[in-house]
Amino acid sequence: MDLLRMENVGFRYEGSSSPVLKDISFEVKRGDFLVVIGASGSGKSTLLRLLKRELVTNGEIKGKVYFEDQSINELSDHESASKIGYVMQDPDAQIVTDKVWSELAFGLENIGVPRDVIRSRIGEMANYFGIHNWYQKDVADLSGGQKQLLNLASILVMQPEIVVLDEPTAQLDPIASLDFLRTLQRINTELNTTIIMAEHYLEEVFGMADNILIINDGTKEFYGSSFEAANLLLKDDKRGESLPNPVRLHHLIENKDKMAFTISDGIEMMNNQFGSLKLLEQTVELKDSDTSKQIIISLKHVSFKYGRLESDILHDVTLDIYKGEIFSVLGGNGAGKSTLMKVMSGLVLPYQGKVKIDGKKVKPKSNDFVYGHDVAYLPQQPLSMFVKESVKADYESFLKTMGYTNIEESINGIADWFNITHLLEQHPYDLSGGELQLVALGKVLLLNPDVIFLDEPTKGVDIQNKNKIAHLLKEFSNKGKTVIIVTHDVDFSAKISDRCGLFFDRQMISVSDPITFFSNNYFYTTPINKMVKAYLPKVVTFDQAKKSWKVIKKREDCNE
Template sequence: MALVTMQNFNFSYPETDQPALQDVSLTLFPGSFNVLFGKSGSGKTTLLRQFKPVLAPHGQVSGEIFFADQPLNQLALRQEASQIGFVLQNPDNQIVTDKVWHELAFGLESLGYDTPTIRLRVAEMASYFGIQHWFEKDVKELSGGQKQLLNLASVMVLHPQLLILDEPTSQLDPIAASDFLETLQKINREIGTTILLTEHRLQDVLPMADQVLLMDQGKLIAAASPREIGQQLQKSQGDLFVAMPAPMQIAAQFTPDQLPLTVREGRNWLTNLSLTPLAKQVEQPRKITEAMIELKDVWFRYDRSEADVIKGLSLQVAKGEFFAIVGGNGTGKSTSLSLISRIRQPYRGKIKLGGRPLRKYSEQELYRNFLGVLPQNPQSLFVKKTVLEDLYEVIDGPKEKKSAAYQAQMQKEQAVQGIVELTQLIHLVQRHPYDLSGGEQQRLALAKVLLMRPQILLLDEPTKGLDDFYKRQLGEILCQLKAQGVTILMVSHDVEFVAEFADSCGLFFNGNVVSSKSAQDFFAGNSFYTTAANRMARTYFPDAVTVKDVIECLKTQEIS
């Protein structure tokens, strides 16, 4: 018997011609682990929210959804709240109280459970999720990973039959994300909770899945096991195959009938090829002839009574260099960007941009055609009612069409048209920015920043919410900017993206950059902060860190 059934479901947002969901039919069985994936804007989040009526967007609906053989729209609010759990993408958006223990108890209190039951369930969930060590803490003291784990525990304390998660690890570092996904697998395996998950980290999550659901332009185009989906995409030779795990992408180039799914399977596949191991190359030190960004012995704390967040940070980024910072949640990465962009002031140390002290720049000099900043929350840049208006806002909006003003307006229209095409926003220009998907909002925010033509570009988690397909295009855009002399400093949890596109990389730990190397040397020497391709192939090709690197190394060997 199915737990959830969707039959011929259609949904359209108000005042739109194109439906967001078209004739979707699917089945989720009790105790199954289901992964939904597709390009950004393909309808994944819209689909997920249909299974939680209180979160379902307003619009025109047709078709049916059944939950435990009962029409979903006929569920009592109490039954929906307890039986269908939903974890959002941003950990802060779901937390409603100030203390960890109260957050765990809040849902049960809202449903009117008695005190002994609440205490028992809270104690049980805190122990199960390992929360007892920070049970009394204020929520604001938690890291991003801890907040997301708290959100998960706060939902699970209600004992839901169906757990829905929308990009739950998008703001977590690789280690915290891996821990979170392992916890999900534990819940599915040990408690039997049915899981429906959207996730761009398919590398980690596909091996856990029983069923993979593939969305494209509002349609469900495939539903099968992970390996079957991989085989279908490989045979179709479409761009969707780039989202598959690294071992599968590598093997598809040589043995299309054998597609390993995990790193372990990938290692076994390599072993069976009888390869000749390559020697590790000597590391090449970074050379900086002209520093565009300089920090020297920088210290910062948010309050005099609190501990330092940035501790003696010294860093140099060369002109035209693409430098990426990786590290755990709460280590100070985003804070360092706020210091460089002068949003916050250090209490000790020096910061220079372009060889000039940061404090000597006027507001106009700093933020107009010199320094561009893409914040972690793209919505903080949106101020207009449509995408097009928001883009024109950057260049002072449309002017009257007379003489020189007309020529200036034409140039602005050309600039906006070019950036719209570059960031693939053509079909979204009349949409409200808040109606876009997470990935589409990231692209709009990037478009606004690029319209300013900055010489220095600061990016805080630019790939958050982006699918693998657009990530490649983003990487190519950044490489084009670098070729034009733009200096890029990026904070990211996306090690695969950093390994493929960044020139150099540093590990942020305890308020400082503890290591700074070329991206290849950095990832080739790490065990956890490295790529799946490197973990799979390092025994034979220690310097290979991307899928492309491993494939090139394999091409030098005689593979039978």
């Protein structure tokens, strides 16, 4: 018997003339691991919310959703709350109490579970997840990875039949993301819990999945195995870019063995194909450091903390960023990367040291630089930038506030450049994560600032929109503008950055070009570099692997 079933489901948001979902049908068996993929705005999040009736937004629903052959609308409140769990993209959006132990108990208390049963379940779950070491902590003191693990544990303590997750690793660093996904796999295999997860970053989950559901423009394009899904997407070069790097590498080198889904598969594949060779010919050119560039942002011995009695978040940080470069800041959740960006941009001031932007010292209430015109900042939560009923209305209000007169021309220019004209009349809250990032970046660039700070700009963004953002930022950089990015996306950082730096132990360390930076790391590096490191140690992106493979093939052809 199917545990969950959708029959001819469609959905149209209130006030919208066109449906976001159309005639979707599929079944999920008990213990399945289903991964839902598709472009930003294709309807994945809407589809997942229809599985949890408490999260369904206002709109017209067609078709039926069944849980154990019963309509989810006919489930009791107790059944709906306990049998179908839901984990959101933003770890902070789901937490409702201030202590770890209280968060674990919250759901059970609300459905009337006896106190002794609550203690027993929490104790079991805390030990299973390794939470017992931080059981008494304040939630505010947890890292992003710990918060998301807490959210998952708070759901599982209810003993659900299904756990639904909407891009749960979008805000996690690579190591925390891997830990979270492997925990999820254990839950699936050891507890027989059914997993339904929407995800853009497929490096780990693609190989875990029993089935893949591809949503394309609100319709079900495909439902089947990872192998079948990979073969379908590989027929189109652009769509194939969304696949995990092991699958793409397997396709690139025309390997005849079984398809590689995981990094370990990819390493084994490389060993089988090139095991007799020590190092292949180096085909990646390292950029020479240009020390003659103009310094646009300078930090000298900067220290910062949020309270007089609290510990330093930044300690004795010294860093120069050059005009026209794209600089990426990487590091673990809770390391202080976003705080570093706020200090660099002048949003908060250090208690020690000097911060200069374009040679001018950042001071309280300084008029030396103007936000929007000279310096712009994209926060980690871009929805906080919008206060009007439509994207266009928000753009217009912002330009009027900043004293602009050629408002329509400015908006049309950004809309054409970003290809977001079709999003201008929509409410910001109705946009997908990827669409929201694009319109937020558009707002940041409306006034053509000289320096932009971007906090996790690719969060929740599909590969096509990620490539679009990369192209736009490269164009911006080529005009002599400076881009500083805080990101967990190592692939994006390796592809776009002029320099990268790792923020660790309150300081910026290991600042270098992306090839040197990632090739010198073992854990904090790209999936491609992990797979090819033994043979092509300086290859850190798929494009570099592609270029190297062409050279290798040409050499092999000549030898024949």
